[in-house]
Structure formats: structure tokens, C-alpha cells
Amino acid sequence: MSATTASRDAPGIYHKAGSLRSERRWALWTAYASLIVAAIIMLAPPVYMFLTSIKTSAEIADLGGNPWIVRSPTLENYRALLSSPMFMGFFWNSVKVTLLVVAVSMVISVLAAFALARMRFWGSQWLATGVFLTYLVPDTLLFIPLYQIVGSLGLLNSTWGLVLVYPTLTVPFCTWIMIGYFASIPKELDEAALIDGANWMQMLVRIFIPVALPGIIAATIFAFTVSWAAFVYPTAFITTPSEMPLTIGVVSQLIRGDTFAWGQLMAGALLAALPPVIVYVFLMDYYIAGLTAGATKG
Amino acid sequence: MADGATLAMPRAEAPGGASLKRFARRRSTIAFLMTLPLIAVIGGLVAWPAGYAIWLSMLNRRMTQFIGLGNFEILLDSETFRMVIFQSVFFAVTAVILKALIGFWLAHMLHHLPAKGQKKWRGMLLVPWVIPPALSTLGWWWMFEPTYSSINWVLAIFAVPAVPWLGEPWWARISVIIVNVWYGAPFFMIMYLAALKSVPEQLYEAAAIDGATGWQKLRYVTLPMMRNIISITVLFSLIVTFANYDIVRVLTNGGPRDLTHVFASYAFQVGVLAGNIPRGAAVSLFMFPILAVIAFFVLRGVNRRTKEEL
Known part of the structure; x- marks a missing residue:
């Protein structure tokens, strides 16, 4: 310099x-x-x-020596978890809730984004701003009233309660990303489709969805990550272990008593983090493109 | 917003007034039906609960009587809650500043690398952001564990005395911030990296011809070009950090002596665990004015950005 x-x-x-x-x-x-x-x-x-x-409990309990090396590696912790019906139950709950929420969110947000990006109607401008503002409302502001609402519907301690409330986390941002992608598709394409006599639904399915596929992938990954990692709602709404998804299951059920089974706890946390990590390894570029476009283009 | 330009579709060109009107009417009906699920989610699961929270916060503990602003008064009178306000603000502001600085620094460093190596490094640095925070915080908790802290073990090599990470209030506050920065800095890095790549190379060439030093290029080219994205990212992260729950819940659960509670974890403690739902609602509503102000500025930033692009 x-x-x-x-x-x-x-x-x-x-x-x-x-x-x-x-x-x-x-x-x-x-x-x-x-x-x-x-x-x-x-x-x-x-x-x-x-x-x-991958340490044995005895090795973890031994306080002397370097904690960063493993002397006698073992897969016992993983084996114990994978054969535990409780842990597999958490896994299954997470999979079920996440798949349902991703599907619901994508249908809602693609339909809405198409309407908001291409069809002018009364209040559409306000609705687009509303979507963005909703995205800025954090779950920690809403969980107490939602606790009452979900409770009055009788859905506390049920994965269905989670399926009901998770869209508040996913839908606003997915819609926002999709509005950006749809708006960037040239008008000539819809004009051509209209001339060929396509109706709005055909236009969406045949043209917009294929062309905006990268955006759809990005939004899907977002919905997947958010519902897999959701923590506030399940912590508040679920107290029976059999209905818990992974995040709260690992945090609340694998920690018991005064002696922590650290090895098993860490194995559980890593197994629970595995699905999003795998998704990112393969689809990172789509996701980052979608995220940065969503934030920078708006 | 983004549809501002796309919606300016000339509609008066098609022939036939009556059929055009019918067409428009039909189109807006379809559009309305398509947005109906979205409206249901926003209205039923965000707007309605938000309004309901305000109503809830004005009831007494057993929700039988309307007590106006009583809950807010009680909260503001309590020493514990004043500490919660302090801790929330301190936590959010410190963490966001650190995340922004580290993220900016890392993005800048990544930007210097040749394109091929960039992807590998970026992938490695994004790992914290990929793992669900509640789970990675478990790992941190274990690293901070007082009897057997692996961080203290590393520090001991450099002859640093053992740090009581989660036992002493100020260290506990710092620990929470460390974990949040660790989790959030990669997000800033990604955002800034995308913004850095969008700065035209010609501007740097022009600056170089004028004899600008590296620092001057940063000050007069990079920062002005990135100003908008920096402010949007910082404001957005301020909201998310301010409303953070998982890290505090897993790492300290509010302790020691309730000194690391932020709004969210305290609202949880009061509302769900202690069963005083109205007061819990009041606690979380304290976030609302701050978030509203930040949201206003985010929206202004995004609008301005959209206009610049048109």
C-alpha cells in the first residue's frame, strides 16, 4: 500500500x-x-x-489430556440413537412437518407471486408491501398469541399445530423471492402465450414455473431450511416427546438429569443437522443466488 | 414494489370496451383467488395474532379482567425486566456490529481470491449458517462447559487462565454474543460478496488512474456502491438478532440469575413456563416499537433500491 x-x-x-x-x-x-x-x-x-x-462415555468423562483428539473411536453413540424409537420418532416428525410445510408454502407463494407480479388488481401494491412487512415480523413476537390460538383449536402437542403455524415463517419470504423472479421474466413471453390462447393457469404452469425454476428451487430450499430448523414454535407448543420434531427433541429429551450423555447428545445434534447440510452441499449455488437476488432486487 | 413496473401494462389498447371490462374483472377475480391463501396466512396467522397479542397484554393473569396498561407498568417497575431491556439492546447492537464487520472483512478477503478457490472457501465459511442454530449451540454449550471446556484447554496452551464462560454474568453475555456472531457472520459475508461482485470493475480502474490507494478505493468506490445493501442487511439482521431465542435458550436459558435473558426468552419464561400469558405477551410486545422503526427503514431502503434499478 x-x-x-x-x-x-x-x-x-x-x-x-x-x-x-x-x-x-x-x-x-x-x-x-x-x-x-x-x-x-x-x-x-x-x-x-x-x-x-465418536468418543466413549469413559473417554469423555476422563478430564485429563487433550479434548481435541480421540483415542478409541466408536460408533456406539450413533448406533444407540439410530436404534432408539424415540429419536427416529423425532426424525419422522421433522420429515412429515417439513414436507407438508414446504408443499403448502410453495403452492401458496407461487400462486400469490404470479398474481402479484403479473395481474393488477385492487390493493395488489399494498399486498406486496404487506408480504415484505410480514417477513419482518419475528416468530418470537407471535408465539404467545399463537399459543392461545393453537390451544383453542386443540392442536397443542400435535405436529398438525406446527404444520398450521410454520407457513408464517416460510410463505412471506418465498412469495417475495418468487415475485422478484416472475417480474424479471420478459413480457413478450406472456403476450405470446395470450396470443396462442393460453389462460392464466396454463401461462403459469407452462411458462412461468419452468422459466423461474431456479427461483422455485431457492424458495423451496429456504422453506425446507426454515421449517427443519424452526425452534420457537415447537418449543412453545409441544411438550409430549412423541410429537416433537428433531430440534426440540434433541435439545430437551437427550439432556436429562445431572449427568449428560454428551457423546449421544452431539451425535444427535449432528444427525439432525445432516439433512440441511446435504441439501446445501448440492444446491448451495441456487440458494445463494435466490437469497442475494431476493435481498438486492426486492 | 417489484411489480411497480410490471403492472404498468397498457390495458386500453385492446378493442371493445365492454369485453375489456369483463376481461379485467375476470382477471382481477382470478388474481384475488390466487392470492387468497396468502391473504389467509398473513391475516389469520400474523395480523390477527399480532392484534390479539395487544388485547391479551391488557388482561390480568387469569385473563378474566381488563387491566389496561397494568402489565406494562409492572414490567417497567421490575429490576429484572429493566435488565432484560438492557441485555436485549446490548446483545443485538454488539452482535450486529461484529457480524457486519467480520462479514465485510471476510467478503473482501474472498473477493481477492481467484474465482476457482473462492467457492471452496465460501462453502467452508458458510457451515455455521447451514446448521440449525439450536443444534450448533449445543456444540458451543459443550465447548463452554465449565468442568471440561475445550476452549479453555486451547487457551491454556497460550497461558491464558480458564474463563468462566457461562458462570459469570458478563462472560455469559459475551458467550451468547460469540455464538450469535459465529452463526450470523457468514450471512453478511454472502450478502456483501454478492454486492462486491456487482460493483463495476471500471470504477476501480478509474480510481487507480486517479492514483487512489487501496483505502481510498474502499472509502470512495466500494462503500458508496454498497451503501444500500449494507444498510438493508444490517437493519434486517438487527430485527432477527433482536428477536433471537434459540441461542439464549440453549446456551444459558437466561441464567446466571436471569441476567442473560433477552425479550424473547423472557417472554417465554413468563408467558409459557410461568403461565402468565398476558404478561408474556406484554414482554414480547416491547419488541414491537423497535422492530417497527427498523422495518420502516428497511422498507425505505428496499424501495430506494428498486427505484435506482428502474
Whole structure:
């Protein structure tokens, strides 16, 4: 950096090029150094969770020695969890709720986004703003009144109560992303479809959904992640273990008494985090494109 | 919003006044039906509960009597709740500032790398954001565990004395912030990286020709170009952080001595666990004015951005 200012008294072009190169190399080294430090910090907790999950209880209880190495690795914790009907019950509840919520949210938001992006009607402008504002209302503001409402419907302690309320988490943002994607589709396409005699539904199914597929994938991943990771609503509404989804199940049921089964707890947390991680490994690019477009384009 | 431009469809061009009107009417009917589920979700599961919360917060504990602002008065009088207000604000502001700075720094560093390596590094740095926070916080909790803290073990190598992470109030506050920053910084990084990539290269070339240093390029080219996205991301994250629940619930559950409670966890404690639903509703409603102000600015930022693009 200081090299460029120093070269001002002798402005030779070669000199300038040389200092530029060294500046760039310096920047690259700084970049790698800070990224390595950041990666170590970012990855340390999951790595440590994994290390703990393959330790035996005896090794975890042994306080001497380096906690970051495993002396006698074992898969016992994973085996115990995967053969436990309670844990598999959590898993199944999560899968059921998530699949239903994703399906419902996508239908609601694609239909609504199409109408909001392409058909003018009374109040459509207000509704679009309303969708965005709804997205900004956090679940922690709503869970107490929803607790009363879900209770009065008799859906406390039932996964159906979760299916009912999770769309508040997913629908606003999915609609928002889809409005952005649909609005970016050129008008000529709908005109061509209208001339060919397509009705609105055909236009949506035959043209908009295929063309906006990346947006639909991004919105689906969002809905999936959010409903899989939802924590406030299940914590508030569910107290019977048999109806719990994974997040609250792992947090509340695997922690019992004064002696924690740390190995099993970590194994449970990692298994529960696995589905979103797998989805991201394969579809990360779609999701990031959708997210950043949703935030930057609006 | 985004449909502002797309809706300006010329409608008067089609021939035949009566059929056009019928067409428009039919179209708006279809459109209304298509948005009906959305309206049901927003109205029935967001707007109605929000209004209901206001009503609830003005009832007495057994919900038999209307007591006006009594719950709010009791809360403001209690020392514990004043600490909750302080802790929520302190937590949200500190965490968001740190997330924004770290996210900006990492995005900048990633931006320097050649395109091929970028993806790999980005994937690694995004891991915290991918794991559901309630679960990764369990891992942190275990790392902070007082008898056997693996972080303290690492610190001991550098001759740093053991830190009472979750036992001492100020350390507990810092721990909650650390976990939140760890979880949230990757999101900022992604947003800023996308914004950095959208800054035209010519601007930097022009700045270089004018003899700008690296710092000046950042100050006069990058920051002004990214101003809008920075403010939207910060404001948005402020809302999410302010309303955070899972990290506090798993890591400290409000302890030690109720000093790490934020609005959400305290509302949960009072409303659901202690069974005083009206007062719990009042606690969570304290978030509302702050969130409304932030939401106003987010909306303004997004609107301005949309206009810039048109």
C-alpha cells in the first residue's frame, strides 16, 4: 500500500507495475491468512461435536489430556440413537412437518407471486408491501398469541399445530423471492402465450414455473431450511416427546438429569443437522443466488 | 414494489370496451383467488395474532379482567425486566456490529481470491449458517462447559487462565454474543460478496488512474456502491438478532440469575413456563416499537433500491 505513494516521486511505468504486483501479492497473503483463521473458528464447533460424538462415555468423562483428539473411536453413540424409537420418532416428525410445510408454502407463494407480479388488481401494491412487512415480523413476537390460538383449536402437542403455524415463517419470504423472479421474466413471453390462447393457469404452469425454476428451487430450499430448523414454535407448543420434531427433541429429551450423555447428545445434534447440510452441499449455488437476488432486487 | 413496473401494462389498447371490462374483472377475480391463501396466512396467522397479542397484554393473569396498561407498568417497575431491556439492546447492537464487520472483512478477503478457490472457501465459511442454530449451540454449550471446556484447554496452551464462560454474568453475555456472531457472520459475508461482485470493475480502474490507494478505493468506490445493501442487511439482521431465542435458550436459558435473558426468552419464561400469558405477551410486545422503526427503514431502503434499478 505504501509502495504506491513512495513511487510517486519517480513515476516510472515499470516501477509502478512492480509495486502493483507486490501490492496484489500482499493482498493475497492477507486474504489467505484471514480466511484460514476464519475457517478454523467457523469449523471448530462442528468438528468438536463430531469428535465428541465418536468418543466413549469413559473417554469423555476422563478430564485429563487433550479434548481435541480421540483415542478409541466408536460408533456406539450413533448406533444407540439410530436404534432408539424415540429419536427416529423425532426424525419422522421433522420429515412429515417439513414436507407438508414446504408443499403448502410453495403452492401458496407461487400462486400469490404470479398474481402479484403479473395481474393488477385492487390493493395488489399494498399486498406486496404487506408480504415484505410480514417477513419482518419475528416468530418470537407471535408465539404467545399463537399459543392461545393453537390451544383453542386443540392442536397443542400435535405436529398438525406446527404444520398450521410454520407457513408464517416460510410463505412471506418465498412469495417475495418468487415475485422478484416472475417480474424479471420478459413480457413478450406472456403476450405470446395470450396470443396462442393460453389462460392464466396454463401461462403459469407452462411458462412461468419452468422459466423461474431456479427461483422455485431457492424458495423451496429456504422453506425446507426454515421449517427443519424452526425452534420457537415447537418449543412453545409441544411438550409430549412423541410429537416433537428433531430440534426440540434433541435439545430437551437427550439432556436429562445431572449427568449428560454428551457423546449421544452431539451425535444427535449432528444427525439432525445432516439433512440441511446435504441439501446445501448440492444446491448451495441456487440458494445463494435466490437469497442475494431476493435481498438486492426486492 | 417489484411489480411497480410490471403492472404498468397498457390495458386500453385492446378493442371493445365492454369485453375489456369483463376481461379485467375476470382477471382481477382470478388474481384475488390466487392470492387468497396468502391473504389467509398473513391475516389469520400474523395480523390477527399480532392484534390479539395487544388485547391479551391488557388482561390480568387469569385473563378474566381488563387491566389496561397494568402489565406494562409492572414490567417497567421490575429490576429484572429493566435488565432484560438492557441485555436485549446490548446483545443485538454488539452482535450486529461484529457480524457486519467480520462479514465485510471476510467478503473482501474472498473477493481477492481467484474465482476457482473462492467457492471452496465460501462453502467452508458458510457451515455455521447451514446448521440449525439450536443444534450448533449445543456444540458451543459443550465447548463452554465449565468442568471440561475445550476452549479453555486451547487457551491454556497460550497461558491464558480458564474463563468462566457461562458462570459469570458478563462472560455469559459475551458467550451468547460469540455464538450469535459465529452463526450470523457468514450471512453478511454472502450478502456483501454478492454486492462486491456487482460493483463495476471500471470504477476501480478509474480510481487507480486517479492514483487512489487501496483505502481510498474502499472509502470512495466500494462503500458508496454498497451503501444500500449494507444498510438493508444490517437493519434486517438487527430485527432477527433482536428477536433471537434459540441461542439464549440453549446456551444459558437466561441464567446466571436471569441476567442473560433477552425479550424473547423472557417472554417465554413468563408467558409459557410461568403461565402468565398476558404478561408474556406484554414482554414480547416491547419488541414491537423497535422492530417497527427498523422495518420502516428497511422498507425505505428496499424501495430506494428498486427505484435506482428502474
